[in-house]
Amino acid sequence: MTTMRSLETDFLQYVREMMHYQEVLHLLFWDVRTGAPKKGLELRSEVIGTMSAKKFAMSISMEMNRYIHELSQTDRYEKLSPITKKVLAHAKKEYDLLIRLPAEEYTAYEVAKANASRAWEEAKQKSDYAIFLPHLEKLVAYSKRFISYWGYQGNPYNALLDQYEPGMTVDHLDEVFSKLKAKIIPLLHRIQEVEDKPATSFLYKEFPLAKQKELHHFFLQELGYDLGKGRLDETIHPFAIPLNRNDVRITTKYNENHFSAGLFATIHECGHAFYELNIADDLLGTPLCEGASAGMHESQSLLWEKMIGRSKEFWQHYYPILTSYNEDQFKGIERDQFYRAINSVSASFIRIEADELTYPLHVIMRYEIEKALFNNELEVRELSDVWNQMMQEYLGITPPDDKSGVLQDMHWSAGMFGYFPSYALGYLYAAQLRNTMRNEVKDIDNLTEKAEFTSIKQWLAENIHVYGKMKDPNQLLLDVTGEPLNPDYLISYLENKYSEIYGLKATSS
Numbered sequence: 001m002t003t004m005r006s007l008e009t010d011f012l013q014y015v016r017e018m019m020h021y022q023e024v025l026h027l028l029f030w031d032v033r034t035g036a037p038k039k040g041l042e043l044r045s046e047v048i049g050t051m052s053a054k055k056f057a058m059s060i061s062m063e064m065n066r067y068i069h070e071l072s073q074t075d076r077y078e079k080l081s082p083i084t085k086k087v088l089a090h091a092k093k094e095y096d097l098l099i100r101l102p103a104e105e106y107t108a109y110e111v112a113k114a115n116a117s118r119a120w121e122e123a124k125q126k127s128d129y130a131i132f133l134p135h136l137e138k139l140v141a142y143s144k145r146f147i148s149y150w151g152y153q154g155n156p157y158n159a160l161l162d163q164y165e166p167g168m169t170v171d172h173l174d175e176v177f178s179k180l181k182a183k184i185i186p187l188l189h190r191i192q193e194v195e196d197k198p199a200t201s202f203l204y205k206e207f208p209l210a211k212q213k214e215l216h217h218f219f220l221q222e223l224g225y226d227l228g229k230g231r232l233d234e235t236i237h238p239f240a241i242p243l244n245r246n247d248v249r250i251t252t253k254y255n256e257n258h259f260s261a262g263l264f265a266t267i268h269e270c271g272h273a274f275y276e277l278n279i280a281d282d283l284l285g286t287p288l289c290e291g292a293s294a295g296m297h298e299s300q301s302l303l304w305e306k307m308i309g310r311s312k313e314f315w316q317h318y319y320p321i322l323t324s325y326n327e328d329q330f331k332g333i334e335r336d337q338f339y340r341a342i343n344s345v346s347a348s349f350i351r352i353e354a355d356e357l358t359y360p361l362h363v364i365m366r367y368e369i370e371k372a373l374f375n376n377e378l379e380v381r382e383l384s385d386v387w388n389q390m391m392q393e394y395l396g397i398t399p400p401d402d403k404s405g406v407l408q409d410m411h412w413s414a415g416m417f418g419y420f421p422s423y424a425l426g427y428l429y430a431a432q433l434r435n436t437m438r439n440e441v442k443d444i445d446n447l448t449e450k451a452e453f454t455s456i457k458q459w460l461a462e463n464i465h466v467y468g469k470m471k472d473p474n475q476l477l478l479d480v481t482g483e484p485l486n487p488d489y490l491i492s493y494l495e496n497k498y499s500e501i502y503g504l505k506a507t508s509s
């Protein structure tokens with residue numbers, strides 16, 4: 001006979017083992033993307049396959065079924081610790097999502113994704129949407145069927161959203177995004193009419209790589225990223241990856257002729273790392289030991305990268321230091337010119353190269369496309385044209401080809417429908433959290449100007465990071481800021497910042 005206590009302990013031990021597989025997978029992922037010898041990759045992918053299959057099998061095993069079933073019995077459930085209850089809910093959600101998919105169909109879907117990934121790469125290289133089209137049609141059809149197996153409330157797209165942003169719905173996003181759009185588009189138009197645009201060409205002058213590396217390490221130290229608990233490596237697309245609570249690694253990309261892109265990427269990833277490094281000890285070894293959602297995670301990186309790292313106060317302190325790393329580049333460039341340059345706005349085709357103001361428009365556009373696809377209001381074959389029309393409507397530019405249009409992101413080729421909104425939510429959360437932080441942390445501008453980040457970091461750790469996945473993003477935001485998601489904070493942040501940079505007069509809105 002298993003007693004109550006041991007069933008709970010056994011369950012937590014079982015979950016802990018799953019997390020160990022995850023740590024191994026993350027380590028392999030990091031290795032593949034930072035320096036694994038090319039010739040070893042083929043054999044390596046076999047190991048990755050074995051490890052993921054093992055973890056996958058554990059999440060839908062008979063044993064997992066038994067834990068979920070027995071621990072959910074009312075008398076037992078009530079005696080569980082709050083953490084175990086949440087871990088159980090998490091395990092059950094994952095179990096339900098996977099178990100409802102017929103095994104053959106799921107396997108076929110995995111194969112379709114691998115094929116779609118390859119087709120997307122080829123299509124992007126040749127800038128030809130037609131190559132990717134049949135694969136994307138397949139993936140969308142699979143996801144539609146999966147939604148019908150899972151069931152949904154309200155809108156079928158809610159089933160996809162919930163996987164990345166628990167609790168988020170189409171109704172809520174429609175409301176928030178339409179307010180945001182209605183303010184950003186006119187602001188962008190006003191900026192586009194300004195003649196005195198920030199000069200940015202000096203940003204692209206040569207900055208020796210060795211010096212850039214020194215600079216990045218200097219900033220990591222300043223921000224307080226502990227190299228005893230992480231590393232900085234090079235990769236093609238920068239990322240942060242948690243291995244365990246005391247090992248969260250970040251990566252960056254150096255570009256000799258565009259130093260600021262890499263520098264801000266490092267600060268961005270540092271923000272992600274701070275989140276993972278500050279999760280409460282008692283969540284260790286559980287799936288709750290990670291950020292509340294994709295969007296909440298992004299809020300932390302954006303706060304550091306954009307709202308602190310691109311602020312006037314930040315460069316008030318650091319500009320003289322920056323210039324000492326590569327004096328020629330900044331000769332004759334005043335601090336304020338530098339500040340305007342790193343915050344300059346221009347409509348561009350590529351999402352990941354977009355500035356702070358136009359970025360949300362790129363995301364909202366993708367959200368609207370996905371929503372229409374999953375509500376049968378749009379066919380996959382129409383995507384390339386619709387994309388170009390929307391770019392014209394939102395940003396006033398039309399991509400010259402599919403490569404800089406509909407084919408630019410990898411998400412759809414990986415079946416990641418419902419993920420894009422998290423990027424814009426990250427901004428919205430960040431601005432709302434920033435507003436509360438500014439009310440609660442004294443002299444915040446002054447502290448930033450003095451490069452004293454301790455109280456900012458402490459506030460973020462205590463109010464957000466420690467909770468890991470114990471709270472859904474909506475609840476977390478409500479608890480910290482006292483109100484549900486409110487786009488006004490991002491709107492006024494953007495209006496204030498960019499009106500000043502572009503010398504716009506206040507409008508009567």
Ligand code: ZN
Pocket residue numbers: 268272298301
């Ligand atoms: Zn990020």
